[in-house]
Every structure is written in C-alpha cells, then in structure tokens.
Amino acid sequence: MTSTSPPTDRLAPWSFAEFVDANGHEMVTRPPVIDGVVGPTIVRDGRELVNFASINFLDLGQRLSLTREFTDAAHTYGLTTGGSRMTQGVCRPHQVLEESIARQTGKERALTFATGLLANIGFVHAMSHSARFDDALQVHNRDTVFVLDRDSHWSLWKAVEGLEYGRSVHAFRHNDVADLARVLGRVRSRKVVVIIESVYSADGSMAPVIDLLDECDRHGAISMVDDANGFMLYGPSHRPFAAEYAAIRERADFVMVSLSKAVGLEGGALAGPAHAIDAFEVLSGTSMFTAAMQPPTAHVAGRTIEALANDPSIVDDYLARADRLRAGMHEMGMPTTPAASYMLSVPIGDDDAAMTMREWFVKDGYLVPVFCYPAVPRNQALLRLIPHAGHTEEQVDGFLHTLASYRRRLGL
CATH class of the missing domain: 3.90.1150.10 (Aspartate Aminotransferase, domain 1)
Structure with a gap:
C-alpha cells in the first residue's frame, strides 16, 4: 500500500x-x-x-456526585446539540446555564461557548467586525481600538492578532493605572475597548479594577473583564476582592467567564448588555460556526453554579x-x-x-x-x-x- x-x-x-x-x-x-x-x-x-x-x-464533580447528573442529562438531552443554535434553536441546558451566568455576573444576558478561548476570540471579532447583509442589516466596527493589559492571557492576544498593533491594538503595563491613562489619552477613536483580567494566572494578582474602570469612564471606553480565574470564587463581602468584584458586577460592560476553574468543567461565556450579546450570536463567529459544549456539560455546569451559590x-x-x-x-x-x-x-x-x-x-x-x-x-x-x-x-x-x-x- x-x-x-x-x-x-x-x-x-x-x-x-x-x-x-x-x-x-x-x-x-x-x-x-x-x-x-x-x-x-x-x-x-x-x-x-x-x-x-x-x-x-474544587473537585465538585466527585464531591457532589455530579457524574450521575451528567449521565442522566445525557439520556435526556443526548451527547450533542446536533447543530447550530441559529438553525435549530438553543438546547434547554444552555439556556438555563446562560440565565444563571447572567444572574451571577449581574449582566442582562450571557452567551455560552465551547471554551473560554472561543469566547474571547468571539468577543474581539464581534466588537471589530463589519458586515452587510442588506441595506438595513449591517454593522461597521473596523475602527474599534483595543487596549490590553500586557499580561493578558494568550487567548486575548490571539484574538487581536490580526489587528494592527499601534493602530487598532495598544498595551499598557501590567496593572498600571497611570499607564492605561497615558495610552487612552493618545488614542483617537470613539470606539475603544479596554480588556483586563480579574485574577491573573501567572502571578495571582488581582487587577486594580476600580481605578481601571474609572479610567475607562473618564475616556469613554468600553470595558471587558476576563474573569476566567475568579468566577464563583470572589464577590461576597466576606471574601477577598469584594470591592473589586462589586465594581465588575455593577460597572464592567462585559465579562468573560470560564467554566474550567471553580466550576470544574469545560466551556466559557460572555455576559453583558442584551442587545450586544444578541448580536454576538451572529457576529462572534465562534458561536455560529463551531460546536457548542455538550448538553450534559451545560446541565452540570448550571447545577454546579447553583451549588456554589447556595453553599x-x-x-x-x-x-x-x-x-x-x-x-x-x-x-x-x-x-x-x-x-x-x-x-x-x-x-x-x-x-x-x-x-x-x-x-x-x-x-x-x-x-x-x-x-x-x-x-x-x-x-x-x-x-x-x-x-x-x-x-x-x-x-x-x-x-x-x-x-x-x-x-x-x-x-x-
């Protein structure tokens, strides 16, 4: 042969x-x-x-016997969505999970993705995409400028990789509010998106969220917080970073969450204003043109978030x-x-x-x-x-x- x-x-x-x-x-x-x-x-x-x-x-899959929940959901919903949510609809477990994530992040709506990486790539694509379907249905956002913390996760830098650095993409020194102010002061665009993380994986640091959001407000910039490492861990007033998480909930425009950390599964989501998240269904690309997480995974993720919120x-x-x-x-x-x-x-x-x-x-x-x-x-x-x-x-x-x-x- x-x-x-x-x-x-x-x-x-x-x-x-x-x-x-x-x-x-x-x-x-x-x-x-x-x-x-x-x-x-x-x-x-x-x-x-x-x-x-x-x-x-947290090992909740073992501690809370969620493997049985997974197998039961597999029998109820199957092992795959079977197709795009744009062509046949949204699986019930995904809808329930998205509603739960929206509640936990304090945002109007959430959209789930197969991974956090796809959520980040989809966010940047949607915020910087131009498309014309007909005279009424069109969007033109190629003039968007992104400003990232230098220590942002690889998935975020990958998301902006195709955009011109120094024109459409800028960076500021890690957790440096003054440097963000300097960069924003020289950007000339009415569409500016500042991207930060909550807890950074390399050094474990918490971003100075309040001061960074103040700079966004001062310069009229949209904010996006990648909360992959802190989702469902921080927020309550008796835990560290309570003030920062209150600011994320109340003031950040968009939040990305990962389901692979505290939740202990796979998947990610974007949460934010309903009209924007509705548009992301189409404009992100990573929602329409790739598989979603399995329905049993979405179901167990929702149950895990519920368990963490209740206990x-x-x-x-x-x-x-x-x-x-x-x-x-x-x-x-x-x-x-x-x-x-x-x-x-x-x-x-x-x-x-x-x-x-x-x-x-x-x-x-x-x-x-x-x-x-x-x-x-x-x-x-x-x-x-x-x-x-x-x-x-x-x-x-x-x-x-x-x-x-x-x-x-x-x-x-």
Whole structure:
C-alpha cells in the first residue's frame, strides 16, 4: 500500500524537526499520559503524584456526585446539540446555564461557548467586525481600538492578532493605572475597548479594577473583564476582592467567564448588555460556526453554579486552605508574590533552576507547574501552585518541606 503521508523533507522549511530536537523539556512537545480521575493526586505514566497543577481544584464533580447528573442529562438531552443554535434553536441546558451566568455576573444576558478561548476570540471579532447583509442589516466596527493589559492571557492576544498593533491594538503595563491613562489619552477613536483580567494566572494578582474602570469612564471606553480565574470564587463581602468584584458586577460592560476553574468543567461565556450579546450570536463567529459544549456539560455546569451559590462554605473552606498554605510557606521563609488569591506564585528566578526543580518534584512525587520564558520574562521563572480542596495535611506538609530542601540545594 502506498503511503499518503507527505515526505518529511517537504516539511523542512517549517523547521519542526529542529524545534523538537532542540527542545530539552519533553513536556513541551509530548506530554506524559494521564490515567484515571484528575484530583488531589494524579497518575502520570503509571506514577501517582500529589497534584498542585489542577484547575479543577474544587473537585465538585466527585464531591457532589455530579457524574450521575451528567449521565442522566445525557439520556435526556443526548451527547450533542446536533447543530447550530441559529438553525435549530438553543438546547434547554444552555439556556438555563446562560440565565444563571447572567444572574451571577449581574449582566442582562450571557452567551455560552465551547471554551473560554472561543469566547474571547468571539468577543474581539464581534466588537471589530463589519458586515452587510442588506441595506438595513449591517454593522461597521473596523475602527474599534483595543487596549490590553500586557499580561493578558494568550487567548486575548490571539484574538487581536490580526489587528494592527499601534493602530487598532495598544498595551499598557501590567496593572498600571497611570499607564492605561497615558495610552487612552493618545488614542483617537470613539470606539475603544479596554480588556483586563480579574485574577491573573501567572502571578495571582488581582487587577486594580476600580481605578481601571474609572479610567475607562473618564475616556469613554468600553470595558471587558476576563474573569476566567475568579468566577464563583470572589464577590461576597466576606471574601477577598469584594470591592473589586462589586465594581465588575455593577460597572464592567462585559465579562468573560470560564467554566474550567471553580466550576470544574469545560466551556466559557460572555455576559453583558442584551442587545450586544444578541448580536454576538451572529457576529462572534465562534458561536455560529463551531460546536457548542455538550448538553450534559451545560446541565452540570448550571447545577454546579447553583451549588456554589447556595453553599458558600464550599469556596470559603477552599480559600481558607489556600491561605494556610501561603502562611505555611511564609513561616518557613519561602516568599510568594503578594497577591492574596488562591493561586500562589513562588519566585524562583533562574530558568534553569526552575526547570531542574520541576524535574526533582516529579521524582519525589509532586506535580508542580513551572512558568518560564516565554510565559514570563526570561530568568523571572516562578512556581504557580493551585492547592486542591482534597489535599491532606500530610501532602501539604510534605510539599513544603520538599520545596524548602530544593531551595537550599539550589542556593535560593
């Protein structure tokens, strides 16, 4: 049988082989295989590791027996939407979920997407798209200017990738209100969109939301907050960042939420003014021209959001656990970035030392994410820890003592 694969030398101009050969970190190109359920521990290539990398950190699917909810919903609604919501309608679980997200974010309407990335790409496309269907049905928004925090997530930078930097796209220094004011002061457009995140994944910092929104108001700019990392975790007055989340709810024009963090599933959503979200059904492109999340996933996401809203102790207990881990690190003389979020970032500095530390952790039974260049500036590497609701005290203490020993060995 003749092979239909193209010869390797035909791909030579793309330098894929050289890239792989030069890569000394196997995680980048061929990740290990995971077996079983991902939770406070994880089984990789047959080895069980204490897991500080999971974004499903509340583990509600296991704790609240939501797998049965998923299977029941699969029988009721099937495993797929079966087609575009524009051609056949919206599945009931998606409608219920969107209504719940709108309530939780304080916005008029929400629109769900298969992922948060697609929500971000769809937002930028809708806000900057021009289309003419007939004389009455048309929109012209190619003059929109986007202003992003430099540390915004890859999905946001990907969304604006096709727009001209310096003309349609500008950036301001991370969490720097004065620099945002400087950029907005020089932008000459009546259509300006400022994009920030709530909790930034690399350093765990909370944006100075109130001051940033003040600048948006001062310059007549639309605001969009990517709340992928904070949705359903912050907001109530007794939790950190209550004032910032009140501002997001009451003043931000648009909010993007991810369902892969606190909710522990897949999917994303945009929430905002009803007329805009209605238009996004068509103009985002990532709603009409790609699959939605599975109906059982949408159903369970709605039930999970309901559980988190009705039982605040779930998140309160988790945030207290994260605070104890941070306090334990400080007691042992190990610095963390000053942010008070559940994401703990531990500065390491040297990229090679950080990669060595990651390999040591795996050998000693821990999975710990390391952020190196290009995720962060060169030689400003850090560990990004996410404690898990199911971690035992023994697992946490073991990790702390292991990290302390590595720091001594590396002279940090």
